Amino acid sequence: MNLPNQSPxxxxxxxxxxxxxxxxxxxxxxxxxxxxxxxxxxLSHARSITRVQINNEPCDLLVxxxxxxxxxxxxxKKPLQFLQKIRTILEEEIDTSRHLSITSHxxxxxxxxxxxxxxxxxxxTLGAVAAWTGSPSFSVLSSRGFSQERLASLARLGxxxxxxxxxxxxxxxxxxxxxxxxxxxxLFSREHWDLQDMILIVSREPKLISSSHGHDRAWTSPLFxxxxxxxPHRLQRLQDSIVYRDFALFGAIIEEDALxxxxxxxxxxxxxxxxxxxxxxxxxWILHKRASSHFPAYFTLDAGPNIHLICEKASLDRLVNxxxxxxxxxxxxxxxxxxxxxxxxxxxxxxx
Ligand code: PMV
Numbered sequence: 110m111n112l113p114n115q116s117p118x119x120x121x122x123x124x125x126x127x128x129x130x131x132x133x134x135x136x137x138x139x140x141x142x143x144x145x146x147x148x149x150x151x152l153s154h155a156r157s158i159t160r161v162q163i164n165n166e167p168c169d170l171l172v173x174x175x176x177x178x179x180x181x182x183x184x185x186k187k188p189l190q191f192l193q194k195i196r197t198i199l200e201e202e203i204d205t206s207r208h209l210s211i212t213s214h215x216x217x218x219x220x221x222x223x224x225x226x227x228x229x230x231x232x233x234t235l236g237a238v239a240a241w242t243g244s245p246s247f248s249v250l251s252s253r254g255f256s257q258e259r260l261a262s263l264a265r266l267g268x269x270x271x272x273x274x275x276x277x278x279x280x281x282x283x284x285x286x287x288x289x290x291x292x293x294x295x296l297f298s299r300e301h302w303d304l305q306d307m308i309l310i311v312s313r314e315p316k317l318i319s320s321s322h323g324h325d326r327a328w329t330s331p332l333f334x335x336x337x338x339x340x341p342h343r344l345q346r347l348q349d350s351i352v353y354r355d356f357a358l359f360g361a362i363i364e365e366d367a368l369x370x371x372x373x374x375x376x377x378x379x380x381x382x383x384x385x386x387x388x389x390x391x392x393x394w395i396l397h398k399r400a401s402s403h404f405p406a407y408f409t410l411d412a413g414p415n416i417h418l419i420c421e422k423a424s425l426d427r428l429v430n431x432x433x434x435x436x437x438x439x440x441x442x443x444x445x446x447x448x449x450x451x452x453x454x455x456x457x458x459x460x461x
Contacts, residue, residue: 123231134327153447157228161236191267230267277449360407
């Protein structure tokens with residue numbers, strides 16, 4: 110008879126984030142050192158929820174979205190390899206020899222253009238370190254040497270952009286002067302500006318070239334060095350626009366940066382194209398709408414064909430209706446700026 114696992118279950122919730130100034134290209138892939146600083150908005154509803162318990166099994170057990178891990182499937186390979194990596198990094202500091210039972214799910218559909226690796230790797234990091242150190246809260250984790258900043262730098266080793274999910278509101282990931290000098294800073298809390306992210310899902314097909322492979326190609330683009338010299342000034346202007354809640358300036362900058370990243374992709378060798386004809390059609394429509402009427406929304410794009418349309422809360426309903434009227438074969442998910450990760454202890458039914 111299998112006895113229920115009586116060890117405490119830690120529940121880690123980490124949101125996804127959408128980059129406003131993109132991280133594209135690395136100075137060092139092994140150490141996950143980005144070529145430039147990036148700035149993102151943390152999302153609220155799009156989260157990975159990961160439950161972790163110490164188990165007495167001879168190996169880690171991982172279930173994602175109800176599916177048991179198969180070591181050979183790419184969906185599981187990345188998280189399992191990453192878990193092994195942080196186990197080795199931390200083994201002299203804490204007892205990471207104990208195996209874990211991990212159950213994870215996303216609150217958003219897969220392949221929706223929402224970065225599941227940022228939230229998934231983030232929640233895995235938080236849940237695993239909480240279980241290994243027996244920490245039911247961020248304050249206990251911090252007293253054991255795991256500040257949110259430190260957790261972010263561990264998570265970064267599995268997915269670069271996941272480090273930005275450890276803060277709420279608007280988060281800056283600074284590349285610094287060396288890989289060890291990197292830091293993530295929450296610049297403004299979610300209360301500062303009530304922005305919404307209307308995600309237009311034009312395709313759910315998984316991308317053919319992963320962003321890891323895409324990052325490697327960035328340096329082959331003749332536009333990349335120029336991009337790197339532009340980013341610091343653009344980042345400063347974006348921060349100013351956030352300080353003053355200057356939405357028109359904010360929007361112009363995020364569109365410029367997203368389009369530039371896709372130009373770098375296109376001019377890389379071999380060339381990379383993540384956009385579909387319908388993506389381009391909708392982008393044209395947005396530009397046309399803005400030129401001919403008051404259309405208070407600006408787009409950004411990740412390494413995929415889906416569009417993130419950012420707007421202020423007061424305009425959301427009107428904009429959703431305008432998009433729906435076009436009858437495109439798309440789905441719309443509405444998210445908003447969020448306050449960052451959460452950690453708790455689960456009230457297990459069999460626990461007294
Ligand atoms: O964290 P990665 O390796 O999945 O790269 C993310 C790259 C972009 O999503 C395109 C941009 C970003 O800064 O999130």
